[in-house]
Amino acid sequence: MRLPVPGPRDVLSAFERGTDQIEALVGAVPRVLALLDDAERLMVRASAAIDRVREVTESAHVVVVRTSGVVDDADAQVARITGLLDTFEPSLTRLQPTLQTLADTTSPEEVAALVGLVDHLPALTEQVERDLLPVLTTLGTVAPDLHDLLNVSRELNEILGKVPGIGRLKRKVEEEDEEIEAAAP
Template sequence: MTLMGQARQLVEDVAGALPRALTLLGQAEALIARVDGLIDRIEQTRRSADDVVVRVGETIDRADESVERIDRTITSADKLVLRAAGLVGSIEPTVNRAQHLLDSFAPSLEMLQPTLDRLAKSTSPEEVEALVRLIDHTPELVDRLVADILPIVENMQSVAPDIHDMLDTMHELNEMIAKIPGMGRIRQRVEDKQASEG
């Protein structure tokens, strides 16, 4: 083969290789375009990941703030629990004393229960108000009775039996009123009031 033949062969080989080279070049360009697309998608994914990292950081910051608030709340609750425990400890003797009093009054209260029920059902507010007024005036009435009326009655030898009955009734009423719980305190209050006014 001559040089010319070799050159022709070379030109034919090059001409035959040129479409393949162009095809390879097209494929390389397509591959580069795909790689560029992948790089763009990777960049978008990286930016999205950066955004997620920022949001996660913000969420962690908010969670830390919430944990701090919870810690403060727990501390406040602990203080309240300690104060409540102190209050319970200081109230306990009073509760025990009240329980002892209730236990000691229980038999009497149980015996009085039917009477109290009947009294509650049969007493009107007006009657209660009248009784309160009567109790308020009782010390003064008793003092006047003892100081003014009883000496006159004792000096009367010829008093009719009805007046003696009325006098006995008044004595019984006086004794009944004196037995009302709290009468001693009411009487003392009235006497103190009269002493301060007089």
């Protein structure tokens, strides 16, 4: 669209047409100046709008870059989780009924007791290794010793049975043992 701004030819042409045209031309000057002022204001506003668009574009670029990093991290995590699920799915599927039963039948008190037991396991393990296992390793040698002790005890009993008066003493001890057993609940 052509602006109604007179050029040099228009001015010469207007001189030729006369004074009416000159008056119209002079009257158009304030309008032309007002149009130029409006154009300058529009240019300033357009420049400010372009600057704001640039700022928004730069901010959006920063967000896009950050989002891209988050998406990459999420992709890596999804790949890890997918691998783990693929690995453990068969076992978890088989264990599901057992886990459900365990969850349904275990009380918070039982869980607390189990946690307490687990907390004591290191000390318990140390005591078993230090005190009990050495005794258990000697049990293989204790059995023959006990057998020998039982034989000696039988022989001693036979010897004592041959001593005069021991038979009566033995019966009295047996009667007292029977009375104690009868009185016991």
